[in-house]
Amino acid sequence: MDGLMRAVASTSIFVFAIGMAALGCKKSEAATMQSQELFNGACARCHGQNGAGGEPSFEGGTAPRNFRDHDFQLSRTDEQLKMTIRNGKGTGMPPFGPAFDDAQLAALVAQIRSFDPEGK
Numbered sequence: 001m002d003g004l005m006r007a008v009a010s011t012s013i014f015v016f017a018i019g020m021a022a023l024g025c026k027k028s029e030a031a032t033m034q035s036q037e038l039f040n041g042a043c044a045r046c047h048g049q050n051g052a053g054g055e056p057s058f059e060g061g062t063a064p065r066n067f068r069d070h071d072f073q074l075s076r077t078d079e080q081l082k083m084t085i086r087n088g089k090g091t092g093m094p095p096f097g098p099a100f101d102d103a104q105l106a107a108l109v110a111q112i113r114s115f116d117p118e119g120k
């Protein structure tokens with residue numbers, strides 16, 4: 001009986017530890033996976049999955065910004081990037097308004113920054 005209880009107890013500690021490890025792992029991966037997913041879902045069709053920009057989506061339109069341009073990265077603050085995502089820009093960049101919460105906006109900014117070839 002005692003042995004059984006010990007076995008049950010150690011098994012549940014083992015399962016608990018595995019669960020925590022899995023959770024911990026998932027959490028740290030989610031930050032980057034989630035931002036890439038957000039970007040792929042909402043932005044990549046214009047800006048490209050690698051952030052390099054692309055063709056204007058209509059004749060005579062502005063080309064989607066190339067995020068691999070270091071000078072562009074230097075010329076905008078995080079706050080400005082968030083404003084653009086919320087409010088849009090010109091005729092080509094759609095306003096996303098309240099589509100993203102603060103955490104998602106921060107993730108998108110992190111994603112944009114990750115395309116900077118001279119970024120950290």
Ligand code: HEC
Binds near residue numbers: 046047085
């Ligand atoms: C329909 C195509 C399209 C989609 C979708 C799109 N963009 Fe854009 N984006 C553009 C175009 C075009 C520009 C250039 C606008 C200009 O300079 O007039 C632009 C510019 C930008 C800029 C640069 C603004 C500046 O300061 O000059 C940022 C940042 C940006 N987009 C972020 C995003 C993010 C993040 C998403 C996804 C949530 C996204 N865009 C989705 C077309 C798009």
